[in-house]
Amino acid sequence: MYGENLKRIREEANISQYSISEYLGLNKRVYGQYEREYVIIPIKHLNTICNYLNVSLDYVFGFTNIKQYPSVKGINQREAGLILKEWRKSQNITQEKLAKKLNTHKSVICGYEKGRYLIATPFLYDICKKYKISADYLLGRTQSPKTL
Numbered sequence: 001m002y003g004e005n006l007k008r009i010r011e012e013a014n015i016s017q018y019s020i021s022e023y024l025g026l027n028k029r030v031y032g033q034y035e036r037e038y039v040i041i042p043i044k045h046l047n048t049i050c051n052y053l054n055v056s057l058d059y060v061f062g063f064t065n066i067k068q069y070p071s072v073k074g075i076n077q078r079e080a081g082l083i084l085k086e087w088r089k090s091q092n093i094t095q096e097k098l099a100k101k102l103n104t105h106k107s108v109i110c111g112y113e114k115g116r117y118l119i120a121t122p123f124l125y126d127i128c129k130k131y132k133i134s135a136d137y138l139l140g141r142t143q144s145p146k147t148l
Contacts, residue, residue: 001125002046002060003037009053009060010035023052043118043139047075057135058148061125064134069142078115079140085113087133102126 010020021031024045033039041049050057056072058064088098088109095109102109102123112119119127119138128135128148136142 001037001122002041002062003035005060005062006049007035009055013053015053020049020052024048040121043075043121043124046121047139047141057139057141058128061128061135063128063148069136069144071143072136072141075118075139075141077118080118080138081113081115083138083140084119087138088113091131098127101130 010017017031017035018028021028024031026045030039034041034045046057046060050060051072055067056064056069059067088095095106095113099106099109104123108123111117112123124135124138127133128138132148134142134145134148137144137146
């Protein structure tokens, strides 16, 4: 999904796993597991890594060849939830239908939309891939592009 891209981007920037793991406050072994996708990287860590490497989430996910978008900002959990809700409604997708597509419960989608927690990395990836929408947009990191 993203591990090989993370490794390639890190190596192109000539940055060690140790440097990134220290920046994240993690053990090097944990970061290595992220790159090998033995462990799913939380969105908050993926966002931090993207900022550190100056790349977009969409680029790390392999959705675009554009390394970075202009005017990137941080993630606000509540704002990201509102963007997800607005997008879902614009596509005429109910919470139930989206939950079914992601193989989860409606309450999980509701929690994301209310800003209780950030969307899980695999769910974000699946939504963006299926519906051709930007991960950076859905998380409020950028206003455009909305679609891929």
